[in-house]
Amino acid sequence: MRIGIDCRTILNSKSSERAGVAHYSYYLLKHILEIDKNNEYILFLSHGQTLPKELFARNVKVVNFSKKIFPFIHSHYGVAQEIKNQHVDIYHSLSGILPLFFKGKSIITVADLSMYVNPQWFSPKKIFGDFFWRKILIPKSIKKANRIIAVSENTKKDILRFFPIQEKKILVIHNGLERENISDNKVKEVLEKFNLIGKKYFLFIGTVEPRKNIINIIKAFEEFLYTPHPSARGGHPLPQGEREKSEGEINKEEYFFVIAGGLGWKYEPMLDAIKNSTVNSQIKYIGYISAEEKISLLKNTLCFVWPSLYEGFGLPILEAMACGAPVITSNTSSIPEVAGNASIMIDPNDAQALSEAMARVAHNENEQKKLRLLGIERVNFPRTKVWEVFFHQNGRAYEILQIFLNIYF
Secondary structure (H helix, E strand, O other): OEEEEEOOOOOOOOOOOOOOHHHHHHHHHHHHHHHOOOOEEEEEEOOOOOOOHHHOOOOEEEEEOOOOOOHHHHHHHHHHHHHHHOOOOEEEEOOOOOOOOOOOEEEEEEOOOHHHHOHHHOOHHHHHHHHHHHHHHHHHHHHHOOEEEEOOHHHHHHHHHHOOOOHHHEEEOOOOEOOOOOOHHHHHHHHHHOOOOOOEEEEEEOOEOHHHOHHHHHHHHHHHHHOOOHHHHOOOOOOHHHOOOOHHHHOOOOEEEEEEOOEOOOOHHHHHHHHHOOOHHHEEEEEOOOHHHHHHHHHHOOEEEEOOOOOOOOHHHHHHHHOOOOEEEEOOOOHHHHHOOOOEEEOOOOHHHHHHHHHHHHOOHHHHHHHHHHHHHHHHOOOOHHHHHHHEHHHHHHHHHHHHHHHHO
């Protein structure tokens, strides 16, 4: 069987940076190629892209699409023609989109439907593009695909909510958790790089964009710093008139908030909020970080704070738990499905609730310990086959390989 996989999402314009769908695509493909040495894989890349060397194998053929002259024609006719030329039996689109002129057997993976659930997050400057995707491309892809993989039960519900398709066409396969170990020396090196040795810091990791709720994070952190330890004033915040204090007077213990992640669309208001914050000297925006840096920061954070407004899955929650970090996150979309009872969940629109949750973790060592243990248990205890697929990449790869076989035969 010749299986075609669209790998253009594995690498973005900076080639070394992977997040979201790119992260999903890379590790899924890596594990499928590790367990399947019989079928042939045709991996499609954009013009000029190079497949990471660790993904090369005897049963892998790399095909680069031709250079785009007319992007629209290329994306829907040129790509479909190249897939046909390679005599692909099944085509798997990891981005959830099929070329309009593609007519073969196919699987699509749908990460989320934020374009439908929260259309206000998308740029009004791209009216035609958004209309084309919302009204034509995504609906046709969902209708045309033989099977649809949803990364969470919540995403499956969203698909059924917006599209008139049979439920049996959708299979939920949660994102897997890829574990990486790093040395204590590397951890120390990372903490020194970001000047965090001996510091108490909250941590957010994710693309800087509206749905990540960074402005509310900053509001909550300000409130947290201006609210003394509960034993000092009963947990009541300082009056507004007393908030113009020097950095050293804000809180006897120095707390920082570290925000890590690449810049997404509409990032400017978030960077402005950091710059204009009354506690900006205690907020560190460090940009995109490597996998080693991410693990190092998670292992040493006081608490991982992730109050996203909407997620198709929410892999950073599991990554944080695997590193032993207490987690505060949202009670919306797929997040409760991922975090379960191993986190503190709050309304992401309520900055006060977030601030109180941060104080609850920061000022209570028993709470920290409890959340660390619950998180580690959640990612390490495969009680059922579903849990095994939920947290381990190989389980997910086997499931998807079985879908290929079912469609082909």
